[in-house]
Amino acid sequence: MEHKRLTLFAGHYGSGKTNIAVNYAVRLAKEGKKVCIADLDIVNPYFRTKDSADELEENGITLISSRYANTNVDLPAIPAESYRLVQDRSVYGVVDIGGDDRGAYALGRYADAIKAEGNYRMAFVINCHRPLTSTVEDTVEIMREIEDAAGIRFTCIVNNSNLGSETTKETVLESVAYAEAVSLATGLPIWLYTAEEKVAEGLEGIPLLPLKLQKKYFDLPN
Amino acid sequence: MAERILMKGNEAIAEAAIRAGCRHYFGYPITPQTEIAAYMAKKMPKIGGVFLQAESESASINRGYGASAAGMRVMTSSSSPGLSLKAEGLSYIAGSDIPALVVNVQRGGPGLGGIQPSQSDYFQATKGGGHGDYRMIVLAPASVQEMASLTIRGFDLADKYRMTSMILADGTIGQMMEPITFEDTEPTVYEKPWALTGTECKRPHNVVNSLYLKPDELEKKNFERYEKYAEIEKNEAMWEEYMMDDADICVVAFGIASRIAKNAVAEARKQGIKVGLIRPITLWPFPKAALRAAADQVKSFISVELSMGQMIEDVRLATESLRPVTLCNRAGGMIPTPDEVLSAICKAEKGEF
Numbered sequence: 001m002e003h004k005r006l007t008l009f010a011g012h013y014g015s016g017k018t019n020i021a022v023n024y025a026v027r028l029a030k031e032g033k034k035v036c037i038a039d040l041d042i043v044n045p046y047f048r049t050k051d052s053a054d055e056l057e058e059n060g061i062t063l064i065s066s067r068y069a070n071t072n073v074d075l076p077a078i079p080a081e082s083y084r085l086v087q088d089r090s091v092y093g094v095v096d097i098g099g100d101d102r103g104a105y106a107l108g109r110y111a112d113a114i115k116a117e118g119n120y121r122m123a124f125v126i127n128c129h130r131p132l133t134s135t136v137e138d139t140v141e142i143m144r145e146i147e148d149a150a151g152i153r154f155t156c157i158v159n160n161s162n163l164g165s166e167t168t169k170e171t172v173l174e175s176v177a178y179a180e181a182v183s184l185a186t187g188l189p190i191w192l193y194t195a196e197e198k199v200a201e202g203l204e205g206i207p208l209l210p211l212k213l214q215k216k217y218f219d220l221p222n
Numbered sequence: 223m224a225e226r227i228l229m230k231g232n233e234a235i236a237e238a239a240i241r242a243g244c245r246h247y248f249g250y251p252i253t254p255q256t257e258i259a260a261y262m263a264k265k266m267p268k269i270g271g272v273f274l275q276a277e278s279e280s281a282s283i284n285r286g287y288g289a290s291a292a293g294m295r296v297m298t299s300s301s302s303p304g305l306s307l308k309a310e311g312l313s314y315i316a317g318s319d320i321p322a323l324v325v326n327v328q329r330g331g332p333g334l335g336g337i338q339p340s341q342s343d344y345f346q347a348t349k350g351g352g353h354g355d356y357r358m359i360v361l362a363p364a365s366v367q368e369m370a371s372l373t374i375r376g377f378d379l380a381d382k383y384r385m386t387s388m389i390l391a392d393g394t395i396g397q398m399m400e401p402i403t404f405e406d407t408e409p410t411v412y413e414k415p416w417a418l419t420g421t422e423c424k425r426p427h428n429v430v431n432s433l434y435l436k437p438d439e440l441e442k443k444n445f446e447r448y449e450k451y452a453e454i455e456k457n458e459a460m461w462e463e464y465m466m467d468d469a470d471i472c473v474v475a476f477g478i479a480s481r482i483a484k485n486a487v488a489e490a491r492k493q494g495i496k497v498g499l500i501r502p503i504t505l506w507p508f509p510k511a512a513l514r515a516a517a518d519q520v521k522s523f524i525s526v527e528l529s530m531g532q533m534i535e536d537v538r539l540a541t542e543s544l545r546p547v548t549l550c551n552r553a554g555g556m557i558p559t560p561d562e563v564l565s566a567i568c569k570a571e572k573g574e575f
Contacts, residue, residue, distance in 0.1 A: 013257075014230055014399060045253060045337055046397055072336035072555070074253050100260075129228040129401070131237055163228050163401040202427060218560055220398075220481040221488070 003028060004121040006085065006114060008107065009158070010150065011125035012133050012142050013044065013099025016160040016211075019098035020125060020194050023211045029059040029093050036084060036091045038064040040106040041098035042076035045069070049096050051214045062071045062091070078106055086113035100142065101149035107158045111151035123191060124154040128161045128178040129171075136181045143186065156191035157183055158209075167199050176206065224403045231369040231395040232257035234402055235325055236265070238373035239297045243409035244323070245271035246289040246296045248282040250304060252394035258299045279304040283311030283324070283492035290320045291430040293417030295377055295409075299325035301393070302343050303334060305351065310507035312386060313352025317432025319416075319447070321380035323373065324358075325389040327396035330555030338555025339393030341477060347390045348506045348536070355444050357451045358386040359458065360505040362476040366400035372503070374409075379458065382414035383450060385471045390505060392528065394478040394557065434564045454507055461509035462501040465491060469498030471570045474537050475526035476502045479558070483526045486563035495571050505533070513540035522570050523547040526563055528556075546575045 007018045007024060018041075025037040037056060039049035048069040049056075056063050064079040064084065085093040097107050114120050124143050126133055133139040147153050161175030172195050182192050193206045200210035229237070239247065247266060249259040264275035272289075276282035278521065279300055286296040286571045300308060305326045315322050328343050330336040347360045359379050361372040369391060376387035418428050434440035462480075465476040465487055466472065475483040490497045500516060502509050516523075522545050525534035531549040538547050550566035552558045569575075 013260075014233075036320075072330075072338065074337050127228065129226065131227050131229055131233055132261070136226070163226050164403045166226065166480055218482075218485060220478075221484050 003033070003092060004119050005089060005117070006075065006095065006120035008095045008097060008120060008122045008152070009125055010048065010097040010104055010107070010122065010146050010154075011099070013095060014105070014130055014216050015099070015125040015127045015133070016194065017099070017125050018047060018049055018096050018161070019211055019214055020158060020160060020209070021094050022049060022056065023209060024061050025056065025061050027209065032139040033092045035094065036062040036064065037094040037096065038082050038085050039066065039069060039096050040078055040082065041069070041096060041103060042078065042106045043098035043100070044101040045074045047214075054153050067176065082110070085118065086110050089117070101145035104146040104150035107150040114152060120155075121176060121191070122152050122155045123158045124156070124188065125158045125160050126179065126182060129163050136178065136185050139182050140185050144186070154186070154188055157188050158188070158192045158194060159190055160194045162195065165198060169199060169203055172199060172203060224406055226403055227297045227438070228237050228399055228401050229366055230257055230397060230399050231363070231366045231391060232327060232397070233261050234366050234369040235299070235373050235389060235391075236261035237404070238379070239323065240265060240269065240271070240369035241404060241409065242295065242374045242377040243376065243411070244297050245269070245274065246286070246294045248274050248276055248285040248296070250276055250279050250282050250299045250300060252301045252304045254329055254339070254396050255299050255301045255325065257396070258325065262547075279307035280310060281352040282310040286322055287315055287318070287320070290315070290322050291418050293414040293419050295323075295381070297323040297325065299327070301327050301329045302340070305343060305346065312358065313354050313356065314432050315386050316352065316356035316358070317354060318430050320430060321384055322386045322388070323380055324374050324386055325391065328390065328392045330475070330553070335395065336555040339478060339483055339557060340528050340553070340555055341392055341479060342532065342553065343390065344505065344527070344529060344532035347388055348508070356447070357506055358388045359454065360385070360388045360390050360504060362390050362505050363395060364477050364480045364501060365404040366395065366398065369395060370402055370404060378410050381414070383454060384416070392478050415521040452514065458504060459507040459509040459511070460503035460513050462503060464499040464501065466500065466516065469496050469519065470521050471495070471497040471524065471567060472520040472527055473497060473499045473524045473563070473567065474502070474513070474533070475499065476505060476533065479526045479528055482558060482560055483563050485560035486567060489560065489564050490567045495551045495567060497567050502533070507509035508536045508540060510540040513537060514542065517541035517544040521545060522575065524550050524566050524570055526558060526566070528551045528558070529553055548575055
């Protein structure tokens with residue numbers, strides 16, 4: 001897989017950005033790259049990159065995250081170290097951006113520097129089973145809102161269409177048509193398909209990044 | 223089968239409200255329920271509905287009061303501290319006998335507390351919150367699917383009985399994602415001859431008001447309202463029983479606590495302990511009959527709660543304190559683990575109370 005120096009993941013909230021960002025960072029590290037992941041989420045105080053702090057550390061990945069993430073301090077805060085992403089060109093940077101246009105505003109501060117360097121991939125994470133991105137039209141609407149807020153246009157699509165614990169190979173394969181329709185409507189290539197490791201096993205014919213999901217404390221039977 | 227959708231609990235409430243015919247939502251952002259407002263902000267303008275972020279919690283519930291008086295299906299939502307601010311509106315809506323759906327996605331308290339899940343607004347929801355003699359129908363979803371189905375049910379009950387239905391959820395169920403299905407059914411429409419829809423000079427004015435100038439009239443209204451509440455207590459209690467058939471120990475838990483308790487009950491069964499679960503789905507009316515019947519069968523009860531022990535009082539009342547009732551709890555935004563519940567079950571098995 002060919003990598004850019006900066007990889008930015010944005011999309012609708014709940015589309016799977018954080019899980020994908022963490023997995024992609026680990027993949028980079030396993031390929032021997034010096035990796036830094038930054039959590040720029042200013043919207044959601046829960047489900048943060050910090051949930052994977054142990055795994056990131058094990059893989060020698062530097063985590064830049066608000067000290068308030070996953071605490072009771074419900075503040076839209078970004079640490080000053082985030083500038084390292086654009087200033088230190090010796091590292092591969094992975095950026096986890098908050099959901100929707102509200103979350104993407106945080107990227108605006110770095111947008112000019114990112115575009116000036118010109119070595120980035122801005123990935124739009126989509127899931128056709130989420131209620132507000134279930135049609136191509138709605139998905140594109142959210143995409144444009146994010147771009148306007150971020151000050152950067154997307155360069156590719158990551159199709160993470162899934163139904164949580166009910167996801168099967170068919171779920172992934174059936175979403176190909178949706179991803180291709182979004183691609184056609186936006187002119188953006190589909191960079192990756194993502195699916196939980198077990199689901200991804202044996203899936204062929206699509207560019208795939210298998211995902212190890214963030215730690216769950218225990219299952220909740222219905 | 224209808225299509226599966228991957229939803230957050232909060233989104234499920236919002237989508238269910240829209241499907242139930244709600245076109246008037248008044249809200250104010252607060253973690254962990256903000257996705258309800260965000261969803262409404264996105265969707266309502268597209269379907270000709272009203273999304274209004276009011277200047278305060280109090281303003282949002284009072285706008286709901288106004289729209290409901292005009293015969294609309296209305297919803298407002300918040301999280302714990304916001305519900306305290308809405309308390310005046312809850313009382314006025316009760317005193318005016320108009321329907322409303324109010325959502326509380328609870329977080330740790332008291333005070334500003336924290337943003338982690340809690341069930342410590344049980345007293346506020348079931349015993350009052352606002353002033354005066356009144357009740358609310360309180361529905362406690364334990365899954366994202368139920369966030370949807372109980373929202374629809376809540377609207378129907380509110381219209382049927384002309385009172386507030388409250389969805390008492392918690393931050394976990396509000397935030398977590400599960401695949402769910404919406405049934406393709408049309409919303410039930412209730413006649414509202416009392417609503418302020420304009421007389422067209424063809425009928426006397428309707429008045430929606432909670433002020434009574436004569437105390438005997440106010441007393442009469444209170445007695446009438448309690449006759450209605452008695453009917454609801456008789457007809458509308460909902461609960462789920464799990465492995466209760468031969469149970470010697472009964473775990474009582476609602477919402478997220480019941481999902482955790484189910485893990486523990488299943489594990490205890492593997493160890494040969496005869497334990498079951500009663501999950502109240504309505505917290506008011508409380509499923510008293512089910513609990514009272516269980517008291518003739520089991521040796522003891524365990525109330526599992528994300529609070530310092532609030533529902534436990536209703537368990538004791540419903541079971542007429544015939545059996546010991548112990549508490550297994552975490553508070554302040556912490557969640558009991560299945561192991562913690564399991565060890566409470568093991569203690570009860572040994573008769574340690």
